[in-house]
Amino acid sequence: MSAESIVASPKRRRRDEVRHIAWLWLGLTILLVLFSIWVPARLMGPPASPTMRAVESTMTVFSIAASPVAALVWAIAIYSLFRWKSRGEPTEDGPPFRGNGPVTASWAIVSSVLCVFLLIWGLAEMTSTTSPAEASNPLVVNVTGQQWVWTFSYPDQGDVESDQLYLPLNRPVVFHVSSRDVIHSFWVVQMGIKVDANPGVTTKTSVTPDKLGVFDIRCAELCGLRHADMETSAHVVNPADFAAWITQNGGHT
Ligand SMILES: [Cu+2]
16 A cells, blocks of 8 residues: 555545535535425414514524524534544544634634624514504504403593404504513514513504404413413404494494
8 A cells, every 4th residue: 555545545534524514414404494494484373464474584584594504513413423423532633623714714704694694684674564653543552461361452442441352454553562560571473573561661562464363462471370371362353343343342433
């Protein structure tokens, strides 16, 4: 065996290892991208507002952007687990990342590009989803959290009060959210809105429901023993049915 072939063999082995990890990375990236497209946005049921649609597309885009990064970590971890396993005390350390110029440079560049992209996307989506507050003729609903129920009242409809939320289809709603005791969090799951309910403070959030049906309202802030039971329903109905419901409960439209 010549001197060159003895020197060349660890180099070739290193190249093979890098190639195997690259294939593993590619495979895992494809799997994670498919998962990102199909799973995260569907976990909370069909969207019932433009806000929720924006939230879901953000979840999908962020998951896709994270896929190659997560896949790289998993690929190296899985490969190390099976191929670089050392029985007993390891005799030598691997080559350090710090001294590897191309790796650190590409790591810094890719991370920066990803962060800037996610920041711009996040800010743009945040701006687009907070705009319904300025819409004309919004329906105002006061939301009060207390251990462990939600109460809704309609100040412009004769202070009708209910433990179920009723909303007319396609009309912007502004929620004035508060609490009687501890901190709760008002979360209308399929409408994509969630805001803290603080005692002595009114927080506002808004949404335009654009789908008929019954949706989930939960408390999203641990608030005591029966926090998990602090849930109710949001009923999105036709405007005529909403007016009828208000009248039935002693209010006026
Ligand atoms: Cu709670």
